[in-house]
Every structure is written in structure tokens, then in C-alpha cells.
Amino acid sequence: MSDDQAFPPQQQDPPGSTAAMNPVPDHGEESYHGSGRLEGLRALVTGGDSGIGRAVAIAYAREGADVAISYLPEEKQDAEDTASWIERAGRRVMLLPGDLTDRETASSLPQRVVEELGALDVLVNNAGFQMARRSDGIEGITPDELDRVFKTNLYALFWLTQAAVPLMKEGSSIVNCTSIQAYDPSPTLLDYAATKAAINNVTANLATTLGPKGIRVNAVAPGPIWTPLQPATQPVEKIESFGKDTPLGRAGQPAEVAPAFVFLASPSDASYVTGTVIGVTGGKPVF
Numbered sequence: 001m002s003d004d005q006a007f008p009p010q011q012q013d014p015p016g017s018t019a020a021m022n023p024v025p026d027h028g029e030e031s032y033h034g035s036g037r038l039e040g041l042r043a044l045v046t047g048g049d050s051g052i053g054r055a056v057a058i059a060y061a062r063e064g065a066d067v068a069i070s071y072l073p074e075e076k077q078d079a080e081d082t083a084s085w086i087e088r089a090g091r092r093v094m095l096l097p098g099d100l101t102d103r104e105t106a107s108s109l110p111q112r113v114v115e116e117l118g119a120l121d122v123l124v125n126n127a128g129f130q131m132a133r134r135s136d137g138i139e140g141i142t143p144d145e146l147d148r149v150f151k152t153n154l155y156a157l158f159w160l161t162q163a164a165v166p167l168m169k170e171g172s173s174i175v176n177c178t179s180i181q182a183y184d185p186s187p188t189l190l191d192y193a194a195t196k197a198a199i200n201n202v203t204a205n206l207a208t209t210l211g212p213k214g215i216r217v218n219a220v221a222p223g224p225i226w227t228p229l230q231p232a233t234q235p236v237e238k239i240e241s242f243g244k245d246t247p248l249g250r251a252g253q254p255a256e257v258a259p260a261f262v263f264l265a266s267p268s269d270a271s272y273v274t275g276t277v278i279g280v281t282g283g284k285p286v287f
């Protein structure tokens with residue numbers, strides 16, 4: 001898509017599907033070349049069915065990792081499409097449908113990955129949910145709406161990480177998905193932005209406590225990226241101008257975010273990198 005093109009008007013119901021998007025996002029299917037950066041590692045990517053998670057799953061597999069992906073049961077088609085790319089890279093894939101707002105479901109995943117893939121070397125806390133709040137600010141957010149955002153983005157990250165850390169060996173790493181919203185919050189994403197700021201804080205704090213165990217903890221902060229989350233949660237007028245307010249003047253593709261996740265997970269490239277956030281924002285500052 002050229003810089004001056006707007007996205008066609010479109011809306012979906014959450015969690016959204018890849019096939020229904022126009023244009024379909026680029027997850028690096030035709031462009032990502034691995035070079036053994038994650039050879040032999042075993043990764044769990046939450047929300048690995050679509051969007052940024054799919055691009056990360058494809059890149060990790062092409063870098064030599066076996067990849068488990070978690071997703072909502074209704075995202076089966078997207079998950080199977082991602083799985084086929086992992087298999088085509090010659091790596092093992094594990095499919096983990098389930099709702100991460102349920103503590104038992106989230107807590108069970110790390111152990112299941114170890115049982116099937118043999119270890120858990122990289123945990124990517126990527127699953128996330130937002131919903132543009134259309135009208136009356138903080139007063140309009142219902143208890144259920146607040147629960148869904150905080151449980152998906154923050155509680156699940158805690159539950160997954162609590163279960164994963166005891167299973168992770170020296171040299172492992174955790175990569176969290178935060179957002180430009182942690183730095184430059186939109187009033188319509190009040191609750192979502194709060195979870196992303198908390199994820200930044202948790203990332204720095206965990207890097208301190210897990211450093212002595214040789215486990216690195218980092219985050220990637222995407223800016224506006226063309227994924228199903230957007231047409232499923234933003235009003236149509238936002239979609240048409242999506243990403244135009246960045247210095248680069250356009251939205252990013254999931255394929256443009258995945259390399260930051262590869263770098264942070266790589267035990268050799270990022271051996272001295274922990275407690276930091278890489279912005280992939282099209283130029284919006286993350287400092």
C-alpha cells in the first residue's frame with residue numbers, strides 16, 4: 001500500500017479474522033528469511049494466530065524455533081493458517097486454543113508446551129484486547145469491559161509468566177507486547193493504555209528479579225499496525241486514516257514488527273539486553 005492510500009472502510013466483530021481484512025496484512029510470508037538466530041529453541045506465542053503474533057510465529061519458525069501458539073477457539077482458521085507456515089519452515093507447531101481470561105487456562109499453557117515440545121525457552125506475551133470507548137469517558141466503561149481488557153492484557157500476562165518462570169532455564173527470555181499507548185495514550189483507549197503502561201513497568205521490574213536466574217525480560221512497543229484488532233475495535237473513521245499521524249505517514253505491517261521480537265529472543269544477539277522496550281512505531285517516540 002502506498003503512503004497516500006487510505007484503508008477501505010471496514011468493521012469486524014472481535015476478535016476479528018485475517019481473511020476478512022482488506023487488504024490482508026503482510027506477516028512476512030514471502031519476505032522473512034531466517035538465519036538460525038533461534039535454532040532449536042521452543043517458543044510460546046500467545047495470540048499467535050493473527051497479526052503481530054502470526055508474524056512473530058513465522059519469523060521464529062524460520063529462525064529455527066518450534067512454536068506453540070495460543071488463540072481463542074473461534075480463531076481456529078487463522079491458527080491453522082499460521083500453523084501451516086510454521087510446518088512449512090520445517091519446525092514443530094503446537095495449537096493451544098483457549099480463553100486466557102480464565103486463570104486455569106492461562107496457567108496451564110507453559111507446562112503443556114514443556115510436555116510436548118520438551119522445554120520453554122521463549123515466552124511471548126502478545127495476546128491483547130482493546131475496545132475504543134465511544135462516548136462518556138471513564139464513566140462509560142462497564143465492569144465487564146474493564147475486566148476483559150485487564151484480564152486479557154495484564155492478568156493473563158501474570159498467570160502465564162508465573163507458570164512459565166519455574167520451567168525456564170538460564171538463557172531463556174520473555175518478550176511482552178506493549179504499545180505506543182503506554183507513552184501517548186488515546187482518551188478512547190483509557191483502560192487499554194493503562195494495561196500497556198503497566199506492562200512496561202512489569203517488564204522492567206521482572207528484568208531485575210529474573211536477571212540473576214539468567215532470564216531476560218523485554219518488550220516491543222508497536223505503533224499503528226494493520227491487524228484484525230483494528231477493524232474489530234476501532235470506529236470506521238479511524239480505520240480510514242489509520243497510521244497517517246505517524247512521522248512515516250502510514251500504518252505498519254505485522255512483518256515490520258516481528259524482527260524486534262526475534263532480536264529480543266535471540267540468546268546471542270540480545271545476550272546483554274534486558275529490561276528494555278523497542279519501539280516499532282513509525283516514528284512516535286517511546287522515551
Ligand code: NAD
Pocket residue numbers: 015016046047048049050051052053070071072075098099100101125126127128129152177178179180221222223224225226227228229230
Ligand atoms: P490480533 O487481533 O491479530 O492479535 C491479538 C490476539 O490476542 C488475537 O488474535 C487473540 O488470539 C488474542 N486474544 C485476545 N483475547 C484473548 C483471550 N481472551 N484469550 C486468548 N487469546 C486472546 O491483533 P494484534 O494487533 O496483532 O495484537 C497483538 C498485540 O499487539 C496485542 O497485545 C496488542 O495490544 C498489541 N498492539 C497492537 C497494535 C496495533 O496497532 N495492531 C499496536 C500496539 C500494540
Ligand code: MG
Pocket residue numbers: 015016017049050051071075078228
Ligand atoms: Mg486473531
